[in-house]
Amino acid sequence: MMASKITGIYVPTLVPFDERGDINETELRRFLSWLIDKGVHGLYPNGSTGEFVRLNAEERRRVVKIACEVAQGRVPVLAGAAEANVKETIRACEVYLEYGARAVAIVAPFYYRLSPDSVYAYFEEIARNSPIDVTLYNIPHFASPIDLPTIRRLAEFPRIVGIKDSTGDMSFMMRMIQAVRPKRPDFSFLCGWEAVLVPMVAAGADGGTNASGNAIPEVMRQMFDLAHSGRFEEAMKLQYRILDLFDTMLNPFEFPDGFRAAAEMRGFKMGRGRQPSTPAQQVNRSSLQSVLQCLLSDFGVVEPPAGGCAPRTGNLQKDQIGQIVYEVLHTLEERGVIWKKP
Amino acid sequence: MMASKITGIYVPTLVPFDERGDINETELRRFLSWLIDKGVHGLYPNGSTGEFVRLNAEERRRVVKIACEVAQGRVPVLAGAAEANVKETIRACEVYLEYGARAVAIVAPFYYRLSPDSVYAYFEEIARNSPIDVTLYNIPHFASPIDLPTIRRLAEFPRIVGIKDSTGDMSFMMRMIQAVRPKRPDFSFLCGWEAVLVPMVAAGADGGTNASGNAIPEVMRQMFDLAHSGRFEEAMKLQYRILDLFDTMLNPFEFPDGFRAAAEMRGFKMGRGRQPSTPAQQVNRSSLQSVLQCLLSDFGVVEPPAGGCAPRTGNLQKDQIGQIVYEVLHTLEERGVIWKKP
């Protein structure tokens, strides 16, 4: 029996930490369960958003195990399986099959920038030895790029069933689909750049693995459903609406701290990340969070800040300053120093 | 009276040269006239495709003059007006107004990579002094980038009426539209990367300035019309069909020689470009041209090569070799050395 094609919104899930910096398992379970309740199509632990490189090998396994236990077949799990070398990566594939994952996602080797031939050789060895379906993970900003000829060659292995591409490059997606789909209709193309998810789906992509799913899973689901069912114009409106939110979570924060901040606002104790930050960064983060809360409140998923939201300009720096002024004014009103406009 | 918004397919027109390397004016007129007959919405002389940096100042004027004369109001002319410095650029704006151009397109300063502030200051001076409408031209691969805050600020000048963006970056286009359109509904967004023209139009872009218009003006027009009228699915099919052709004209050749080769096949004597090439490059070009002719023949706009077309693989190097083999076999058949399969 053939496994079903990987489609829809897969959330590269965040990892909550407790005060000692360890994985907060209770919160992780509650968070993953909430994501499923909100309608996401699948869970994707150990992605870049899940900070897999900041976990140790044992923690990576634990995270996948928990995801599989929480999912319990309600949704498929796509498990990030990259380890220090090809042998240990293949061993992780074996373990994740046992845990019940639907497939694994494997990023191209990073740190060293490998040639296309070496990237091919790496995935070829995995394709020949993995007992579980494999999706390629192309994120040239962080890891060795997987170029088009390499993708075409790797798509000849039945074990390789898809690619997650995080470039946001529309023409690259189209070239991949054109090169692979005729021979591999079951091969799945996932867009890892939610700023352009709707156009990508319109061009034939099968879904997305989107960090924003941690913040607004219900919106991502709705947006995908609209695009997937051909209601392109409505989908595009949502696409435009999430743009500022995505940019705010992505750019001014160190990745993935903006997404962590948003998940906090949705009611989960994410804890401090594992990457230390300076006091100046922490101060900055707090004013960013206020803007973020305003953006999230536009979708009706959180309350606006107590002080209200300043009109947004689309220029994040201005928005931050405007928002601080708004909140200062609110505090002064509360203290009776100034009076509210009637 | 307000000038109409710039929309549709503007062709950044090639320049034919004669045997001495001078502009072949007769052929240029014939070519521009043919483009108009094929339905393009506007002419755009002195773009990157028009090799404006390889023309001298006098030649650049001559090219615009000819375009205006040929257009004669049938279609608007968007004239590339960048000169060595802001003073001479403004002088070119004045001259192109006299010639009858609809607007000018001005690339950000190149050679030096300027800061956003300097890019702003450059266009600000032009916006304040140009007597003709100005479109910005953003092509960060070749010139100083025009970033989003700069575009937002420049859109405050009524004289600046649009931007041509050649990044092919879908999310950048959406951010520009989101930042500028609410206040400037008349501001025009043109996509300079035809590989993604249809999704760009679906996301709100007003048209394209596309080198491929020199090769397949009627196809570009049809594709735009389909997308513009909301027949997105059909438009997308054409979008996929032009992908290989665009890549073949763009990548293996030095720009814009692939587009020049295609225009030759459409019946125009383009002559040798002004950039010298090695004998090895010339040999390579001849096998590329054969693949190009096959791709063009798919659209029914040229005949296939005499020897026929090898099945295409989407891998250009393989396609080149396959095509050479096909033509060698054909020649051997013609000479009676081998016999055709019945």
Add this chain to the structure above:
Amino acid sequence: MMASKITGIYVPTLVPFDERGDINETELRRFLSWLIDKGVHGLYPNGSTGEFVRLNAEERRRVVKIACEVAQGRVPVLAGAAEANVKETIRACEVYLEYGARAVAIVAPFYYRLSPDSVYAYFEEIARNSPIDVTLYNIPHFASPIDLPTIRRLAEFPRIVGIKDSTGDMSFMMRMIQAVRPKRPDFSFLCGWEAVLVPMVAAGADGGTNASGNAIPEVMRQMFDLAHSGRFEEAMKLQYRILDLFDTMLNPFEFPDGFRAAAEMRGFKMGRGRQPSTPAQQVNRSSLQSVLQCLLSDFGVVEPPAGGCAPRTGNLQKDQIGQIVYEVLHTLEERGVIWKKP
């Protein structure tokens, strides 16, 4: 008779502009003459520092003509000869020979990024047709790179007599010398990155084409002489001393405005450059100039600012603030608001 090898400090000369933005010929002549008096080995008009791309073709000729007239054989002139295309570049070579230039310097084609083969073909055509010696100009930050195999091949033409390399890449310089010098002992290697001039000379480079020569010609000459005569340790001390000055002229200003500001302090009316600037940039520039004056005064070539110089920290932003404070204090003292420490 064989022309002598190009060695020593060639100054890529700045161009003074008058209030209308035209070339200030009187000042240019006075400036060039001063450079020669200060001991530079040669003049190099129409380099990047000379803003050749912001001059028109006629102005570029005029600048070379003036340089040759001022030099009058006292020092050789290396004339930047790049024009819009290979034909016009060769024509400029002919003209500059007539003017009495020693050789021309030709930057690789810019705007388009050409392949190594095309860069070769371009210079090959020049090498075969130029009546004057040619030096290659490699500045990959601004123009198509000239890679090592291309340099090796081009060094087979006797007409090509040297290369100016502005990468500041020490190992690239050594690879060039190793590849070319055994067969071409007359071939000249010039370093266009004065931050490492001394180590480059120690590794075998023949000289430099250094924008700093416009600010401190006598220091550059002295530094070269020390390095060239093997007094490496003393040369290295000067090398360290010019580092902050070079960085301050180069980085916070738009190129080449920092060098223009320094030449102003040396007593020449450089005028405003041709690239417009915002009011914010102008304010910033004025505090930078004060730091620059302090740095120049360390070499005894200008007076320190009236208010004195704040202790430098090597952190330019801090130095700017410190310097402003110093000058404010001085003004307050002068106005009798505060009293000087006794």
Add this chain to the structure above:
Amino acid sequence: MMASKITGIYVPTLVPFDERGDINETELRRFLSWLIDKGVHGLYPNGSTGEFVRLNAEERRRVVKIACEVAQGRVPVLAGAAEANVKETIRACEVYLEYGARAVAIVAPFYYRLSPDSVYAYFEEIARNSPIDVTLYNIPHFASPIDLPTIRRLAEFPRIVGIKDSTGDMSFMMRMIQAVRPKRPDFSFLCGWEAVLVPMVAAGADGGTNASGNAIPEVMRQMFDLAHSGRFEEAMKLQYRILDLFDTMLNPFEFPDGFRAAAEMRGFKMGRGRQPSTPAQQVNRSSLQSVLQCLLSDFGVVEPPAGGCAPRTGNLQKDQIGQIVYEVLHTLEERGVIWKKP
């Protein structure tokens, strides 16, 4: 008592693997011992050359333990200590102190590209908590860059005692020395790019951490000693002589396979690396190895290949072909097919 400054040639040691891909401990011990016998100043396990990212956490510890055991105080050990997160990195620092390492080297966080503030915060936490001296490791090609202001700030922690910089950027080295040395004369500057080691030492660098030390430890030692004792001209001759060897080990191979191949020729069973390769890569590698053997034989440290060495051109591709021809001819001579030139 103050620990001595870190100076001289530290070899970032390779890791031999056995046929199962496990660490070949016997060979590793033999190799490290040989390096010490050949005169290197220190061992540096778990560098990029030591493929620390392809080892698991346990293996990284084992490698350092072995290095400390072999060194036994004869030479200091600089132990690469980067782990998945700051907490585990600090734990590794504790362990490596126990093992007897002199100091640790810690690369900036990789995969994610962090901002300067985050890089600072990361090293600050380590500086405050590590019980062993720390050297920074700057390799922007692979990891987040450590910029100059960050280095200046981090040099305020006494626990941070040096930096290894692998950029090969001469002016960056000089800027670092200028910024830090006046306040921290004990701070060590190590150059990780042996192509320019001699000029770096001449400019004040204290030593190098050089992969070539695995191939030619005695030559690296000699070159450093010459430069360090001021015999710059002789040092520079060696510097030129190692250039081709370094380039051949570095560029055409995937890093660090060229260095592994050279260590094999010096008599150590390095085994296959952990990164898989294609058959085409393996064929290519075998012809590269032959060129490499010729280059090594120039230093008298290995025998030339049986078939002799073709004259070298400095163009690696030509050299490879030339060398293959040479060896084919030799084989034909041996088989009596052709006769040797008398």
